[in-house]
Amino acid sequence: MSTISTRSPASRRGVLGAGLAGAALATPALAQANPKISWRLTSSYPKSLETLFGLSTQVAKRVAEATDGQFQIQTFAAGEIVPALQALDAIQNGTIECGHTLSSFYIGKDPAFAFDTSLPFGLNTRQHNAWLYQGGGRELVAEFMKGHNVHAIPSGNTGAQMGGWFRKEIKSLADLRGLKFRIAGLGGTIMARLGVVPQQIAGGDIYPSLERGTIDAAEFSGPADDEKLGFQRVAKYYYYPGFWEGCANVSFFVNLERWNALPAHYRAIVEAACAEALALSVAKYDHLNPDALFRLVASGAELRAFPQDVLAAAFKEAQALYGELAASNANFKKFYDSWLPYWRKEQIWFRVAELPFDAFTSSQVQGR
Structure with missing residues (x-):
């Protein structure tokens, strides 16, 4: 059932004007809540490596989408503005705001950088993520990276690598x-x-x-x-x-001052974009590696x-x-002191459940 307004034309114009004024006020308020920010990102990888360099374009895309284009991250491949192995230096001194790199590239500065990436004979991808997100690893990484003027976020993983x-x-x-x-x-x-x-x-x-x-x-x-x-x-x-x-965690490094200056919801958006990039990278490598291995052997x-x-x-x-x-x-x-006991208990669990399953099922492939 429709209703007929009993307001006078002047009154209705007043209500309409108030609504338009409210809408006008909302736009600057929204802009203030989502400030326009432009960052540059350096990758330690060439563009030909679609999965590793793709971490950067994936994160940049998601951040832009989630902020209605207000937060833009321009991506650069290794060597375009920063040499591949100098990403940390450029980010910590503020030459560039952020980047994708392996922390283990920088063990010459401190061997403790390796824990963020992986250790030889260490944790596999799932175990490493468990240590980072549930076992206190990220807190330890954050404390350590603070001394290098960097905030690090897990943002990709290759899975187990070849020799x-x-x-x-x-x-x-x-x-x-x-x-x-x-x-x-x-x-x-x-x-x-x-x-x-x-x-x-x-x-x-x-x-x-x-x-x-x-x-x-x-x-x-x-x-x-x-x-x-x-x-x-x-x-x-x-x-x-x-x-x-056994895995290689790729980190999204951000200059610490630039990170702390972001609005809280922008930081949350970056964290979520990196988490998505991490999950997608593992899935993509598991998808691409088998066929690539078959082609390499055939060649x-x-x-x-x-x-x-x-x-x-x-x-x-x-x-x-x-x-x-x-x-x-x-x-x-x-x-x-944190990593070693975690490594031990993860090996025991995987030896009980994961490894016997994998060993048996993979042994059934021959002849099928």
Whole structure:
């Protein structure tokens, strides 16, 4: 049933005017609640790596959408404005507001950076996320990063990685001696104890180094990324497992002052965008890696498992290294005291439930 207004035309004009005035007031209020902000983001990865560089475009897209375009993040690939391995320096000194990078690239500043990314023979992707989000890991990372004028947010993960590309076969521990191997993080430190000469080289520079023979071997990620970088054309043997990275957490670094200056709801939006990017990256790698591995093998790559003496020696050196670092570095010890008992209980749980399931089901694939 309709109703007929008994207001006079003048009265109705007054009500309409008041409504329009209210709407006019709402627009500046909304703009004030969602201030216009423009940031630049540097990635440590080239654009050819659609999943790793894609973390940056994904986060930027979601942040813009959630703020009605008021918060814009312009993304740049490695080397466009900041070299791949200098993202931390540029972010902490305010040259650029934010970036996507691996904390383990910066263990030269402090070996404790490795905990944010992963440790050799450490936690897998799910376990690492559990430690970060439920086991106190993020709180420890936040406290540590504050000393470097950075706020770090988990924003991607490669999952378990491969052991890399080698120009010659590794048949025993002795074959590692003198090998020039591109490997980042604490994995390089451990391999150096086994006679390897580790080299830290940005992703986009690995191929020419292998092609020229400047290095003898290189690890980077897994089949999807390695195929795009073309390593199969310059090194024949593809080894597994990448025991130095059972996962690799990619962090979204933000200059701490810029982070603290954001409105609270903008910070919440960035956190949510990074959480989504993390979940999507794991799903994407699990989706892309199998087909990429099949193509690599079809093109001539020869899969090889690391010999048991290599794995055993590397594990022994890893435990010794962690003990030494915990004894000499207070930051490392603080992380390690939390991480080690968490690692132990996660291994027990996965050995009971996850691993037997995976081992049995994967063994049924042959012949099907």
